[in-house]
Amino acid sequence: MKLALILLCCFTSSVSFADSCVEQKNCFPNLNKASADLSDALVKMEQNIPIDYDVTLKSWHNELARAFEEVDNNIIIYPIDYQGYKLTNFTDNFSQYFNLDTISRTPSYPSFSYRKSLHATPSNSNYELTIGNNSDRVEFQNTNDTFCQKRYKNTCDDVLKDLALSVNTYKIKNAIVTIDKMLPLLKFQNTQWANFYNKSRSQTFTDLMLQTYIDKDKLRQSNFVPPSEKQYFFLHPNIVIENVNDALDGQQTNEALAIEWLGINWWQKCPIAISVACGVSVVSLYSDRSVVNDVGHGVMLHFANKYSIGVTNHDGSNGIFITADLLKAFENQNERLQTWKTKVNTLLDQ
Incomplete structure (x- = not known):
């Protein structure tokens, strides 16, 4: 009778674990909890909150070793x-990323991933488990799906995906803290872009x-990018008022079409000793x-x-011209923003 009860308890426990693994995608619950504890510890350390970090790291290391051993053996x-x-x-290599002396020098932590091998071929479907930037990599061709179905009631492919999720749980709260830190920067850069569009x-x-x-x-970077300090111009049209003293009376001061062949503008502050924006362009003017x-x-x-303001030379006859940025007055800011987005997206797709 006692033996029957023991077997029944074991069977019930096994079914409960399998159901949990399938339904909750948590095939490595102990590792998942240890990773969550490590996540808490990393955040508290960054916030200078006292914590017994070594104990937490050792617990995570032990659960990591158990999970890796099961994957290797079964x-x-x-x-x-x-x-x-x-x-x-x-x-041990993975755990070393989290030693106290390493943390002070490492701005980010490595991820653990399971994926199809970069060296796979149609006739040889290899898979790999990697740590960080692929310096630590295990490649393999086959898995024991019979064991995975019996132990986890799932395919080995799903089990290994869950292993990666359980390991990487340690990054969740650290990522939230990083986002919280980024929000003020994002708000600041949003203000910078608004100033760029308006000014x-x-x-x-x-x-x-x-x-x-x-x-x-710069635009291809994965982080938030502020607007450039410099604007560039190519074949930029302008309407100017030009005065040429050598012209006939009544034709000395005329409207003219200006083309900026190449130009640059420091839209926030001039690099020389003045406090306003400044720029320079090479131009050609046409006036009848x-x-x-x-x-x-x-x-x-x-x-x-x-x-x-500018100066020109008409085959020995000098002219001087002035203009206001008339395009600015008629420019639709939303259309300008969409144009920017289109150009950047086109660039990133190349």
Whole structure:
């Protein structure tokens, strides 16, 4: 009778564990809890809250070793003559990332992943378990699905995915703290972008092409990117008022079409000793006049993102011109934002 009760209890416990593994995706509950405890400990240490960190780390290390040993012994099928590293060989390596002396030098912690091997071929479907940047990697071809179905009531593929989730649980609260730290920065950078859209010089499609090309490495970064300190201009049109003294009376002061072939603008603050935005462009102007050449070439200086002044030469006849940034007055900010997004997305898709 006692034997029957013992067997019944064992059977009930086994079924309960299997159901929990399938339904809750928690095939390694002890490791999952130890990882959660380590997550709490890492956050408290970062906040300078007293905690017995060594005990927590040792507990996590022990559960990690048990889980890795079970995977090595029962789930992964290694070749009989296999001489390479097994998962248990990396337990100590993984734990070393969390030693106190390492934490002070390591800005982020490694992830544990299960995936199809980068070296897999159609005829040889290998899989791998990796730590961090693949420096610690275990590759294998087959798993013991019979054991996984019996022990976990699940496929080995799902069990190994759950192993990765259980290990990486230690990163959850640390990630939340990181997000909390990022929110003020995100708000600040959002303000920077708003200032950029509202205060900088207007840019055309060709300007944005040049801007995104020059800033492509910066824009491809995975972190939040503030607007560039400099704007770039290419084939940028402008309407200016130009005065050429050598022109006939009545034609000396005329409207002219200006094309900025290339230009740059420091939209926040000039790099030289003035406190306003400034920039410079190489330009050509066209205006219909009887005596002097219709086309002039010169230099254009920009101030405060709104005003420009420049000098030109029409085959020996000098001119001076001024303008306001008229495009700015008619520019739709939402359309400008969408243009920026389109250009950046196009760049990132390349």
